[in-house]
Amino acid sequence: MDLLLSPPILFFLLGIIAALVRSDLEIPKPVVRLLSIYLLMSIGTYGGYKLSLGGLDGTALATIGAAMLASFAMPFVTYRVLRLKLNVADSAAVAATFGSISAVTFVTAVAFLDNQEVTYSGYMVAAMALMESPAIVSGVLLARLASSKVQVPSPQAERGESSLWREALFNGAVLVLVGSMLIGVLTGERGWTSIQPLMEEPFKGVLCIFLLDMGLVAARRLKDIRRVGVFLVLFGILAAVVQGLVGVGTAWLLGVNAGDALLLAILFGSASYIAVPAALRLALPEANPSIYVTIALAITFPFNIVLGIPMYYAIINAIGIAA
């Protein structure tokens, strides 16, 4: 229980409560955007800085490879399940969402590890960055394969093509994350020292403000739940748990430490509501965002933040992965 009593999680709950009592509390969008860029820069430069100290060994490369593979492959499995109830476009979109990752969930897990005084490896940030996009490709592939008879490639569509790749690879969030990490690597100890007073110290405080807003946003989405239905609510939780456990298993096979194992679980088990929706609005406009964004944001995100993180961590400890 004590695990829940950290300020960021409590501010997230405060946001949920504020939305449920229909308070007029609002954190202006431009400001939330800044905070989210800050969190990405913070986690990116810190990861890069740690990489500059250690570098990439075999385990690191294997972990990154496994993460990318999972992002690409998992949607092919979840798509089958989703097709039981949803049409092609929506199934592909939800599958892509769950193949990709939620940076904010990752960031919250980092704060959790920090509270437990458990370390993690810099390359996990690289793993996160490289897991964002493969699932987008899978999602679009799945939709294409299913509707290959009808769809005729047109000049219009080809233009869409190139912008799909742009969205998948050069999405703002991906770019800031990858760029910050490279800058962290390049500038090393000296660079980190100069920006650490902004990039590290206020980190948890900023996370509080950000999660306050996420609580508001997630709970205000709850009224879209009836559009979404019981099947998808269950899917949002079960897919998180199953994929999270696959993450734990992968971590165990790779032999990483407990911190990295938690982060891998969270990457596998979280669902994207930034990079993937941005790409899908262009690549799969037929898919209904009020389905895939709602599950990711109003179901899976709160579940992971509040229950998933401590649960995966308990399992990781139980199966004896060392810190």
Add this chain to the structure above:
Amino acid sequence: MDLLLSPPILFFLLGIIAALVRSDLEIPKPVVRLLSIYLLMSIGTYGGYKLSLGGLDGTALATIGAAMLASFAMPFVTYRVLRLKLNVADSAAVAATFGSISAVTFVTAVAFLDNQEVTYSGYMVAAMALMESPAIVSGVLLARLASSKVQVPSPQAERGESSLWREALFNGAVLVLVGSMLIGVLTGERGWTSIQPLMEEPFKGVLCIFLLDMGLVAARRLKDIRRVGVFLVLFGILAAVVQGLVGVGTAWLLGVNAGDALLLAILFGSASYIAVPAALRLALPEANPSIYVTIALAITFPFNIVLGIPMYYAIINAIGIAA
């Protein structure tokens, strides 16, 4: 004089000057909103943290009770005075404004105490939070009582009713303040340590930026002063002083220390321009906001910030309340 020479007050004056010379200086609204949420979270979590160390004793409870009572009762007195010149709705609105409190004035008083190296109690934050709403109820009651013959309750009005309560109790500012305080209490020392680099250290610097904007906003309101008239300008200062002195007296009766006494004076003597106007736009749309917001923002707020705080503090010292 030295009391005035603190950066926050001087930035407030800079804002006033910028507005008077009609500079194009502007601090974007979304950003000001963030800063104001930050100040509330900062003061709330710190107050809660202090409460987690000390708890609530008899004096604390008595102080909070007195504060709530004052917020509810003072409007009934000031309303009489205001009716000499204003109509029912405007009198009720101004009275409610002065019964409630200005969080920014409180925050500035906290910075002032900090400069004087004088401490204050965590429960004063609770007192502030609980003083926001009673005055709103009084204001609406006053308007209802006066116009009871004409007003017929309609379904429309009843809907208004529930949203009035929502505004009064769940106004964003109130919620952030109360929520942050509870989070501070719940997470105690450990929680505070993790967020203190954001919530405490940059506090005075942020206050500078915020007061720069308040100076701009207050001075740009000055041109509405002619709508408001001499009576109300005088009221804006005299009501502040009288209510502030009632606050000093109450503090003396309660036997609190000098820091708490100053904060009580400032809570009694300040006027709300956030929670109360937000509620009154719904509950008393007949009342003219360019009257009650202007007095609170362009008269009482600058008076308290620049003169009120050092004045009340001098009086508190003079009558021998110990730090």
Add this chain to the structure above:
Amino acid sequence: MDLLLSPPILFFLLGIIAALVRSDLEIPKPVVRLLSIYLLMSIGTYGGYKLSLGGLDGTALATIGAAMLASFAMPFVTYRVLRLKLNVADSAAVAATFGSISAVTFVTAVAFLDNQEVTYSGYMVAAMALMESPAIVSGVLLARLASSKVQVPSPQAERGESSLWREALFNGAVLVLVGSMLIGVLTGERGWTSIQPLMEEPFKGVLCIFLLDMGLVAARRLKDIRRVGVFLVLFGILAAVVQGLVGVGTAWLLGVNAGDALLLAILFGSASYIAVPAALRLALPEANPSIYVTIALAITFPFNIVLGIPMYYAIINAIGIAA
């Protein structure tokens, strides 16, 4: 090369790359505005604080005088060159832009000096503040002199007049800078201590976020380069270098230290894209902003940030100005 490897410059390059690959990365405008006000307040209060320790000696006053004179005089020279290709209004506008200064370039040079552990004088901030406006007056004068036969002063124009002066002297950026400096002087050591956790520590981190945006904005302007033409692109670089060297020479004549010499070079060699365009939209609406803003922002600014600063500094070291 190591000089380039600082996080702020690398984030600037990241912004350029993001714009070139047409990423959707965006830093919301209100937030950028806040960061730019922050940078001005930071540099202003710190400069003022340093002045409060030292005061203004003969060299200081001579430097400030020389800076103001240069701001006023340089446009008369560059105007001649520009008239070879541009019309009167555009020539006057570009000349004014280059007579004035870029605060962000100054701030980046300050961060550069800090990395080199080289100090600079507080009065350089005063020099910067006072260089903003004289060039605006020159630009307007030049345009007036050239078109004196045609232009008939009208009541309308006179109103424009007073707002020109207001823009030139009370432009938001100028006011924040001058005001912060005065506040720094007035509140001295104690004031600085209270705001230093916000005003100094996160400075370089904030500069990273800000330059990330500047990279985006500068590179997105690049497509306007074809409107601008080769002549102006060359002008944007050569004028920066020549004026920068005049700055180095002036520094040498004045006998200032290496830090001040670099800042003087940067003030002379940088071009304004805030205060001057704001004033010129009112005073010279005929001049085309997509010319003068584009050169200042997309050519001269990146040149100075990436190459100019280390180059001038190498020259300053080479000619033996001591740190």
Add this chain to the structure above:
Amino acid sequence: MRAVKRIEIIIEKPHIPKVRSMLDSLGITSMTIFESVAGFGDRGDRIGSGVSDAQVMHALLTTCQPDQIDDLSAQLEPLLRRLGGLCLISDATVIRD
């Protein structure tokens, strides 16, 4: 392409829910809201202030069938009289699914 009435309602942000539930009762649920516009009128300037949203104006754009205008007008007029604000109606053609 279909002829519709283009409706533009400018009103204080806190009153938007009231207007929306009124429109709802007429079956009008699709709309676009331009948030936080600056208002200047008989009741003073409404330029928002960063500290409070209570006085900021929103502009609500929607459409209705030409024959709904009388109902709309009858319901909106008392609201606007009490709360301030303005409604502009004009003729338009709509392209849409």
Add this chain to the structure above:
Amino acid sequence: MRAVKRIEIIIEKPHIPKVRSMLDSLGITSMTIFESVAGFGDRGDRIGSGVSDAQVMHALLTTCQPDQIDDLSAQLEPLLRRLGGLCLISDATVIRD
């Protein structure tokens, strides 16, 4: 003063480039875009969220010659059907250089 058609297109931000290149092909290049408006329609609420812009709506205002309306309509309709959004067209007079 010249008679023109006033065109107002409300569409998701990510689709703005598509609409602009379509307008471009009709020779329409001058326009004003009202960014990040809140949309309410058949496909749910689009209120932006701070974390993602993907669903936020933009309102694009432009003008064209009366005789271009048929072309515009023919090109815009399939786009709006596929991507959601709405286009309102009305008569206006323009004052300009």
Add this chain to the structure above:
Amino acid sequence: MRAVKRIEIIIEKPHIPKVRSMLDSLGITSMTIFESVAGFGDRGDRIGSGVSDAQVMHALLTTCQPDQIDDLSAQLEPLLRRLGGLCLISDATVIRD
């Protein structure tokens, strides 16, 4: 309900005071301003930039009596020619106190 002219002026932010004082001279003081819209026209893109507001466009919405249009047009035309921007005028009906 009353017939009015709906007037929409799109102009650079720094020129808003000039336009307002011109409108003032015609007795037009009530209006709504949509701040910081993105402009695309003959004089280049005006998308604001965070560092400077000088080039950002505002859209000003107001109304006038039909018979004031000629005056308005006469005064506005030279202004728009010199400063850039555009004014759209259309017919509308107003509901209001």
